[in-house]
Amino acid sequence: MSALLEVEGLRKRFGGGRALFGAARPEVRAVDGISFTLARGETLGLVGETGSGKSTLGRLVLRLIEPSEGRVRFEGQEVTGVSAAALRAMRPRMQMVFQDPYGSLDPRMTAGAIIAEPMTAHGMARAEAARRVAELLGRVGLSPAMAARYPHEFSGGQRQRIGIARAIALDPALVVLDEPVSALDVSVQAQILNLLAEIQARSGVAFLFIAHDLGVVRHVSDRVAVMYLGRIVEMAPRDALYGAPRHPYTVSLLSAVPRPDPAKERNRPRIRPIGEIGSAAALPSGCRFHPRCPRARIVAARGGETVEAAGARLPRPCVEQDPLLAPAGEAAHLAACHFPDEA
Amino acid sequence: MVAYIARCAAQLLVALVGIVTVAFFLMRAIPGDPALYMLGDFATAEALATLRARLGLDLPVWQQYFVFLARAAQGDLGVSVVTGEPALAEIWAAVPPSAALAVAGMTVAVVAGVPLGIIAAVRQGSAVDVGVMLIALGGISFPVFWVGLVAILTFSHALGIFPALGATSEPGLLKGLHHLALPALVLGLSVAAYIARLTRSAMLEVLGQDHIRVARAMGVPERRIVWKLALRNALIPVLAVIGVTFAWSLGNAILVEAVFSRPGLGSTILKAILARDYQLVQAGVLVLAAAVVVLNTGLDLLYGAIDPRLRQR
Numbered sequence: 001m002s003a004l005l006e007v008e009g010l011r012k013r014f015g016g017g018r019a020l021f022g023a024a025r026p027e028v029r030a031v032d033g034i035s036f037t038l039a040r041g042e043t044l045g046l047v048g049e050t051g052s053g054k055s056t057l058g059r060l061v062l063r064l065i066e067p068s069e070g071r072v073r074f075e076g077q078e079v080t081g082v083s084a085a086a087l088r089a090m091r092p093r094m095q096m097v098f099q100d101p102y103g104s105l106d107p108r109m110t111a112g113a114i115i116a117e118p119m120t121a122h123g124m125a126r127a128e129a130a131r132r133v134a135e136l137l138g139r140v141g142l143s144p145a146m147a148a149r150y151p152h153e154f155s156g157g158q159r160q161r162i163g164i165a166r167a168i169a170l171d172p173a174l175v176v177l178d179e180p181v182s183a184l185d186v187s188v189q190a191q192i193l194n195l196l197a198e199i200q201a202r203s204g205v206a207f208l209f210i211a212h213d214l215g216v217v218r219h220v221s222d223r224v225a226v227m228y229l230g231r232i233v234e235m236a237p238r239d240a241l242y243g244a245p246r247h248p249y250t251v252s253l254l255s256a257v258p259r260p261d262p263a264k265e266r267n268r269p270r271i272r273p274i275g276e277i278g279s280a281a282a283l284p285s286g287c288r289f290h291p292r293c294p295r296a297r298i299v300a301a302r303g304g305e306t307v308e309a310a311g312a313r314l315p316r317p318c319v320e321q322d323p324l325l326a327p328a329g330e331a332a333h334l335a336a337c338h339f340p341d342e343a
Numbered sequence: 344m345v346a347y348i349a350r351c352a353a354q355l356l357v358a359l360v361g362i363v364t365v366a367f368f369l370m371r372a373i374p375g376d377p378a379l380y381m382l383g384d385f386a387t388a389e390a391l392a393t394l395r396a397r398l399g400l401d402l403p404v405w406q407q408y409f410v411f412l413a414r415a416a417q418g419d420l421g422v423s424v425v426t427g428e429p430a431l432a433e434i435w436a437a438v439p440p441s442a443a444l445a446v447a448g449m450t451v452a453v454v455a456g457v458p459l460g461i462i463a464a465v466r467q468g469s470a471v472d473v474g475v476m477l478i479a480l481g482g483i484s485f486p487v488f489w490v491g492l493v494a495i496l497t498f499s500h501a502l503g504i505f506p507a508l509g510a511t512s513e514p515g516l517l518k519g520l521h522h523l524a525l526p527a528l529v530l531g532l533s534v535a536a537y538i539a540r541l542t543r544s545a546m547l548e549v550l551g552q553d554h555i556r557v558a559r560a561m562g563v564p565e566r567r568i569v570w571k572l573a574l575r576n577a578l579i580p581v582l583a584v585i586g587v588t589f590a591w592s593l594g595n596a597i598l599v600e601a602v603f604s605r606p607g608l609g610s611t612i613l614k615a616i617l618a619r620d621y622q623l624v625q626a627g628v629l630v631l632a633a634a635v636v637v638l639n640t641g642l643d644l645l646y647g648a649i650d651p652r653l654r655q656r
Contacts, residue, residue: 062560091562104553107652108575118561150651166557 003037004173004206005061010034010070012056015281026281030056032230033070035325040173043200043207045221045238047214047253049277053230054210058176061208062094063087075173092122092170099179101159105151111137112147115166122170136165140195157188161195168199176208181216193219215257218242223332226250229280229288232325236333246328246335248295249273284310287338290318299339315339351640358636359629360412366628367411370621371404377424377619398424411625420629421622423615430626434611438630441607444530444596447523449589451531452538457574457581459535460542465569467547475539482536487595491529491602498525508604526603530595534588541584545577552576579650586642590635 011034016027030053038044048054059065061072063079072079074094079087095118098104105114112133119129134144140161151159160180167175177196181189197220200207211217217224218238225235226249234247245251252273259265273292278284284291291310296318300306309319317323317338327333328340378394379386395401399410414421420430463475482490499507505525549555550573558568597609608627615623646653 059556064556064560088562088564091560094560096557096560098553098557100553104557106554106558106572106576108650109572110651117558117563121558121561121563121567152652163557166561170561 004040005038006073013068041204045217045224048227052227094174095167095172096176140165234335246340286319362632375619420626423623430622434626437611447527448530452534456535456538460539463543464546479536479539549573549576586639
């Protein structure tokens with residue numbers, strides 16, 4: 001079966017060049033060589049810290065911004081490089097939901113007009129669109145009578161439901177969800193996640209689910225990819241990733257997810273990365289995680305060839321060689337670490 | 344809605360009383376004596392005293408003020424000391440040419456300013472953007488009387504397209520518009536510049552918002568995104584500024600009327616100030632102030648129509 005979405009070697013650089021008076025502007029490599037595929041009806045969770053490039057990746061996939069390099073194929077067709085008209089013809093099949101339920105709805109349009117917008121934009125008659133709006137409102141758990149209301153008359157969770165209704169209005173094959181629940185209360189988060197799961201079960205839509213929180217992603221994802229400074233550092237089926245993470249960054253992220261049981265929460269070991277996330281404008285040499293990597297320090301302490309870097313003795317490959325995303329453990333489990341089998 | 348209009352009317356009243364009060368005392372603060380102006384330098388002291396008594400100028404200023412307020416409340420703004428006509432009637436007669444100039448000027452400003460601002464925003468950073476913003480900077484920076492003189496030199500003197508006089512006594516709408524064109528363009532330019540800059544920044548802000556990104560992701564045509572979805576949101580702050588600039592352009596209109604020798608409120612009030620014609624100045628200020636306040640109240644009502652968030656108050 002061919003994949004719904006194929007992403008190959010995608011890169012996006014911002015800035016670079018020179019400013020007005022000759023000062024060099026740093027080049028930011030927001031997305032730095034990413035490849036993955038997504039099957040029909042699948043949900044890929046994409047997790048990373050702020051600044052890891054996950055939102056940029058989501059926008060590149062839909063070509064809301066132009067990639068610097070690499071290609072995206074959707075339903076067997078090129079997305080990158082095609083004309084604006086061809087891209088517009090593909091738009092109904094791939095949609096997006098944004099994080100901010102306040103900014104993502106036009107304050108001057110009624111909920112009904114907002115949901116109808118994609119349908120009328122792609123040539124559906126107004127009466128037909130209005131009928132669909134009522135149906136869609138019902139599907140996302142709102143009353144059809146709410147179509148006449150304006151966005152400011154809804155709560156955050158209701159607004160996000162409107163955003164979802166709009167995204168599924170044209171029956172897309174792919175929806176990029178850019179932190180769809182990050183701005184919501186925890187109880188509302190659960191409702192929205194359940195709604196998304198229900199929509200997927202009915203329509204077979206595939207989700208690229210972007211989040212900064214491994215806990216949220218766990219409930220909805222078939223596979224999970226972890227991003228760090230513009231790269232996917234680990235990608236695996238959900239249970240494999242949560243059960244046996246291979247990349248030290250994933251390990252530290254998982255140890256940061258709170259447990260509901262206070263006794264376990266207090267006693268479990270915590271593995272923290274050292275310091276803050278690095279800068280995509282000045283990427284470290286070798287493995288981009290090495291300045292923060294606790295595992296590299298443990299491996300170096302056990303012996304082997306080491307070099308001095310980032311104020312510590314680290315294994316030579318970590319400092320000098322950029323690790324590729326390679327099979328680690330099970331076949332579908334990929335990790336970009338020189339020492340994926342270390343605990 | 345009724346309560347809202349009642350509140351607006353009350354605000355209007357308070358504003359008008361305040362403005363009239365300021366105008367009253369400012370006029371009295373200017374040195375000069377209307378009686379002396381009317382009778383000339385060689386008038387006898389006796390004749391001056393009689394005239395002052397007849398005009399009520401021999402009373403203390405605070406008494407004059409309350410007499411004035413009491414009469415104004417009854418719609419009597421006094422009689423022009425120069426012409427002997429009721430002041431309000433004389434001001435009213437000057438309103439139509441000024442209103443025509445102001446409306447034409449604002450039309451030019453909106454019709455030119457809003458699209459230029461949009462184009463500059465859509466082409467942010469391009470030569471078009473830089474060009475529009477430079478012209479706008481010029482439009483804001485050059486004083487309107489200078490622009491008026493340059494316009495006369497260029498369009499009337501050198502090119503001969505428009506007449507140098509801003510008005511004509513000949514009948515006919517087309518004739519009148521032909522004379523109105525240059526003053527309206529000059530008056531409109533400075534406001535257009537202002538509106539263009541504001542529209543540009545408002546558009547840039549809206550175009551960066553998520554709901555516009557969503558519209559792009561949905562494949563909504565770019566023309567509709569810019570001219571409908573984004574513009575509707577960007578117009579809210581622009582509308583607010585149009586109300587403010589209208590007051591400002593009334594001040595400029597006085598200068599434009601002077602440059603183009605156009606009759607109107609500006610020239611009427613200017614002459615009245617020089618003649619210390621207190622009643623006429625007060626009536627003029629009252630009418631101008633009322634125009635500004637009424638216009639801004641109207642715009643407030645309009646906000647409700649264009650911004651649903653402001654409706655339920």
